[in-house]
Structures are given as C-alpha cells and as structure tokens.
Amino acid sequence: MDKLVIQGQSQLHGELEISGAKNAALPILIASLLTEDTLSLTHIPHLQDVNTTKSLLKYMGVDIKNIDDVTEVTAKEVINKNAPYERVKTMRASILVLGPLLARFGEAKVSLPGGCAIGSRPVDIHIKGLQAMGAKIDIHSGYIEASTKHLPRSKLQGCIFYMDIVTVTGTENLMMAASLSHGITILENSAKEPEVVDLGECLNKMGAKIRGLGTDIITIEGVDELHKASHDVIFDRIEAGTYLTAVAMTGGDVLLRNVKVECLDAIIQKLIETGIKIEAYENSIRIKSDGKLKAVNIRTAPYPAFPTDMQAQMMALNTIADGVSEVTETIFENRFMHVQELIRMGAQIDIRGNTAIIRGKEYLEGASVMATDLRASASLVIASLAAKGQTTIDRIYHLDRGYEKLEDKLNQLGANIKRIH
Numbered sequence: 001m002d003k004l005v006i007q008g009q010s011q012l013h014g015e016l017e018i019s020g021a022k023n024a025a026l027p028i029l030i031a032s033l034l035t036e037d038t039l040s041l042t043h044i045p046h047l048q049d050v051n052t053t054k055s056l057l058k059y060m061g062v063d064i065k066n067i068d069d070v071t072e073v074t075a076k077e078v079i080n081k082n083a084p085y086e087r088v089k090t091m092r093a094s095i096l097v098l099g100p101l102l103a104r105f106g107e108a109k110v111s112l113p114g115g116c117a118i119g120s121r122p123v124d125i126h127i128k129g130l131q132a133m134g135a136k137i138d139i140h141s142g143y144i145e146a147s148t149k150h151l152p153r154s155k156l157q158g159c160i161f162y163m164d165i166v167t168v169t170g171t172e173n174l175m176m177a178a179s180l181s182h183g184i185t186i187l188e189n190s191a192k193e194p195e196v197v198d199l200g201e202c203l204n205k206m207g208a209k210i211r212g213l214g215t216d217i218i219t220i221e222g223v224d225e226l227h228k229a230s231h232d233v234i235f236d237r238i239e240a241g242t243y244l245t246a247v248a249m250t251g252g253d254v255l256l257r258n259v260k261v262e263c264l265d266a267i268i269q270k271l272i273e274t275g276i277k278i279e280a281y282e283n284s285i286r287i288k289s290d291g292k293l294k295a296v297n298i299r300t301a302p303y304p305a306f307p308t309d310m311q312a313q314m315m316a317l318n319t320i321a322d323g324v325s326e327v328t329e330t331i332f333e334n335r336f337m338h339v340q341e342l343i344r345m346g347a348q349i350d351i352r353g354n355t356a357i358i359r360g361k362e363y364l365e366g367a368s369v370m371a372t373d374l375r376a377s378a379s380l381v382i383a384s385l386a387a388k389g390q391t392t393i394d395r396i397y398h399l400d401r402g403y404e405k406l407e408d409k410l411n412q413l414g415a416n417i418k419r420i421h
C-alpha cells in the first residue's frame, strides 16, 4: 500500500488548475445509461472513483472511449441491468444506476450499499421516491430489485415527492429517473449543490425538461427519449477549498484557475474570518496568507451552507489558529475520524457529541498517521504541510479516490511530498 512522506513548513506559491468535480463526474457518467446515444464529456477527473464507475458501466455493456481530453460514453446495448455487491461496496455512488436503469429498461437490481466509514448512510429516500413514481421495489438478500413492468408502457409515473432529509445522490437518482417518466415530477426539499445543478444541466442538454435547478423545488417533465450531448463537468469546489485551506495554513500566495467563485462562498467567508486575503476573479481565485490565523467556528449543513466535505480540512486549520473554536458536523454521524490522527500530531481537540472543540496551538509536529476516509486524509495532508518535521501518511488509497494528482499539484506549489510504494 502506498504512503505519503511529507516534509512540513514549506510555503506554497504559484498557480494551479482545479480539476472537474468528482461528485458531478460520477452521476454524469451514470446519466449515460439514460440514452442509446453518445455523451461526450470533458473535465472528467482521473480518479479511482471514476475508474470504479467506468468499470461498473463497462460491466453493464456501456462503451467508453477516451479521445484526447474527451470521454465518450455510449450505452447502446446494456446487457447487465444490475450492480453487484462487489462493485457497490467500494463506492456508494454506484446506487445512482438504480434510477436510470429503471427509467429506461423498466428493471434494475442494485446491491444495498451498506455501512460506510463516515456513517450509516441509508438509501431509503431513493427507494421511497421511486416507489412514489409507481415502481415496485423488493429488497432480497441485500439487493434492491425494482420493476415498472406493471405500469402503463412500463414507465415510471410523475408524482410530487417530498424528501424529508436533503440528499445529494437521492435528488440526483430521482431527477434522472423522472427525466424518462410519464408526466410531471416535483421533487421538494431537493439538494441545491452545484454538482446536482451540473447533472441537471447535462440532462437538459440531453433533452430532459428540468426546471428549478439550484432551488429546493425541482420540476421534471418526463420525455420519451434522451439524446446525445456534450458537457463540460463543473470544477471541484472541494478540491479548490482543500488547496485554499492548505495555503492559508502554510502561508504563501497561490492562484487557482478553473473555479466559479460563487460556489465557494461559504468556504471563502470562513477563510476570510481567519484573517487571510482572497481576491476573486471571473474564473479564478487568489489567496495570500502569512500563516497567522484566527480560529473560526464551523457548522456543516447542505449547500449553500458550509460543506461537510470541507469540515476535516477546516478542523486541521483550527488546530494551528489563534483561539478556541467549535466544529459541528450535522450531516454524517461519524465524520471525526481525523481527530485521533490530528491529536497524534499534537492537536488539542475534545469531542462532545457532534461538536469538536479545538484549542489552537502554535504548530503541529510531524508523526505517523493513517488516512481513514477521503476528506479525513486530505486534512492530514494539509496538516502535515504546515507541521514541523516529517509526517508519514499510511493508507492513502482514500486520497486517490477523490483528488487528482494531489502530490504533484502540491509539489508544483513548493510542497515536499514523496509517494512510497
């Protein structure tokens, strides 16, 4: 298993290109199942989760070609209308094939994703939404078996569905299913994340009729067929936020290209409260920091509030900021696994329920630590960049799931990170 060895306390300077968003690329690749035509995609990031998604689609019979920077995905013949446990257990986003398969073919069999390191993460809302559209759903031996064969023309029926928790992939699954249904579907309490909007825009290019993207009421008028389209995947706001936080902590001056600043508002607001300087441009953002930070309180919540996917990174920042801060996680019940590892580096953190209380110190010290999930791993990388001495991070396959060329990008800015095989 690979490890990262990081020498701390180098300032970061220069420019970086932010990659396409993992959490938009995954549903958009899966949206290819909704049509027999080709979807041409740019800014699909090179990540393990993308490889897992491609291999699931290939298993189903989808043809995927890479021509220069364009990924062409064609689901003309779909032989396997199922997602087996072995594929779903490594990546929960695989549940996103359920809605498209059911809507286009009238049947689907998808493994229940089961538990995951950051919390129990059920998919009951995905299932209830499809049932509200008329699907028959049985759960047998860990599999969701869904069918629309009993419905007129085997088609899902439009409905009004209120999601009692805001769910990103739940909204995406139901939006894709409703695109090929009969009638109008209104999804209430929808997720407003930019990645949901990006998927919706791609579906509209494919001929879907979706209104209200970016609001909590999404209206979808079902159509009989979707067709070919080209789409450029939105930038990864969590990757951008991770690099901004890294520069805030180490000190330096960095310009990030390929960003939409308005998607980063909650993150920028908090970074400005720490005392660093931000300059926002049309498609780029510049951060300047002297590494002297004020502690800030964070409370995660669905977009546009502060994202849970940036909670670990901001906690790392607070460990070396001046003052005492509180970080409250409201989305996932077990997303504090980075805390024990940060404590190994000298951080002072107490956990009370879903709140971590952090007493800022002048510096952290390098140590041997272990990556536990994707964003926890990112927090350890940026903590190590700012720490005194050398840190070794084990189990970094988590990072490879969600950050494109992380160490290359940071080394390009002046970091000293080596990967050991």
Ligand code: EPU
Pocket (backbone or CB within 6 Å): 022, 023, 026, 092, 093, 119, 120, 121, 122, 123, 124, 125, 126, 127, 165, 166, 167, 168, 169, 170, 308, 309, 331, 332, 333, 374, 375, 402
């Ligand atoms: N939930 C339910 N029932 C459901 C669906 C969700 O109770 O049917 C609960 C979850 O257990 C959680 C809350 O609702 O407590 C929100 O979860 P959500 O469904 O929004 O999460 P997700 O769609 O599984 C996506 C991202 C996550 C990100 C969350 C929250 C993708 C592929 N994943 O997950 O990304 O943390 O939204 O913004 O889009 C990551 O990139 O590291 C990551 C974990």
